[in-house]
Amino acid sequence: MARGVMLMSGGIDSPVALHYMLRLGHEMTAVHLDNRPFTDDSPYTKILDHLEILRARYAQPIPLYVLPHGPTQVTLMRETDRHVGCVMCRRFMWRSAERIAEREGATFLATGEALGQVASQTLSNMRSATAAVALPIVRPLIGLDKQEIERVAREIGTYEISTRPGVCCQAVPDKPATRSNLVQILAQEDRIDVDRMVDDCVRHAVVR
Amino acid sequence: MYRKLRLCSNNGGFEAIPDPPCPIDLARARDRLAAAEVPVVDARVMLIATLPPEVTISRAGRLLFKTRDAADAEAGFARLRALLDLPPLADGPG
Numbered sequence: 001m002a003r004g005v006m007l008m009s010g011g012i013d014s015p016v017a018l019h020y021m022l023r024l025g026h027e028m029t030a031v032h033l034d035n036r037p038f039t040d041d042s043p044y045t046k047i048l049d050h051l052e053i054l055r056a057r058y059a060q061p062i063p064l065y066v067l068p069h070g071p072t073q074v075t076l077m078r079e080t081d082r083h084v085g086c087v088m089c090r091r092f093m094w095r096s097a098e099r100i101a102e103r104e105g106a107t108f109l110a111t112g113e114a115l116g117q118v119a120s121q122t123l124s125n126m127r128s129a130t131a132a133v134a135l136p137i138v139r140p141l142i143g144l145d146k147q148e149i150e151r152v153a154r155e156i157g158t159y160e161i162s163t164r165p166g167v168c169c170q171a172v173p174d175k176p177a178t179r180s181n182l183v184q185i186l187a188q189e190d191r192i193d194v195d196r197m198v199d200d201c202v203r204h205a206v207v208r
Numbered sequence: 209m210y211r212k213l214r215l216c217s218n219n220g221g222f223e224a225i226p227d228p229p230c231p232i233d234l235a236r237a238r239d240r241l242a243a244a245e246v247p248v249v250d251a252r253v254m255l256i257a258t259l260p261p262e263v264t265i266s267r268a269g270r271l272l273f274k275t276r277d278a279a280d281a282e283a284g285f286a287r288l289r290a291l292l293d294l295p296p297l298a299d300g301p302g
Binding site: 037078082165168170 | 217218219220221250253258262264272274276
């Protein structure tokens with residue numbers, strides 16, 4: 001079995017995706033990009049509770065890296081086109097997760113993405129976002145619909161945690177792009193110091 | 209006039225929406241908050257001020273108070289209104 005890094009958001013999908021990877025016997029590390037002050041602390045506390053359940057279920061330590069993503073969001077909002085903000089945000093999440101994968105000796109990244117649930121989850125946006133990294137990306141939920149994901153979440157006991165109250169991401173633009181192209185995204189990234197931003201984010205990672 | 213505070217869609221905080229629209233000059237608001245020693249993050253298209261509670265201030269005038277306590281949100285609104293000369297809250301239902 002392989003070692004992988006799972007992006008965790010605190011929502012319904014990512015603990016289900018993590019459950020599938022653990023069930024197959026993969027050794028997983030969790031990564032959370034902490035979006036405060038654009039959210040509250042609820043995503044973080046939900047993830048701690050998700051991991052408590054999955055650590056017990058699979059007798060795995062599942063380390064959690066928490067990385068500050070708020071400063072990145074501020075720079076993106078100040079310096080780049082808001083319309084493609086969700087794709088830009090995802091590219092930084094993937095880059096940071098890849099750095100953690102290198103640190104942990106992981107050979108793949110994983111996510112709870114399913115097609116079409118939110119603005120960032122169109123094929124063109126996924127392509128633009130994941131072009132930022134070289135490691136393969138596994139999406140255990142890609143062919144499931146929301147009802148199926150929720151049913152599994154209830155079975156493993158993470159649904160009630162995920163649906164607790166919380167502040168939605170305030171950095172999401174009013175009209176997020178559902179189609180993006182890489183040339184457009186790279187032109188936006190020319191305006192900012194991508195490497196320094198990722199360095200700063202990863203340097204302040206805390207392991208829980 | 210702001211509509212009465214109400215829980216946001218994910219029940220994580222209370223939002224205040226101006227009706228009619230009441231755009232806020234964010235640069236001016238940032239300076240006023242800073243002068244009152246309120247910590248503020250300037251993301252250009254929005255401000256995030258820690259009164260407490262923490263509040264997101266959009267250009268369009270929408271406010272989101274990150275608390276699930278209605279009294280805390282109302283106290284936050286009152287302080288912000290005084291600092292930024294905002295219109296009052298409506299008395300009726302939101």
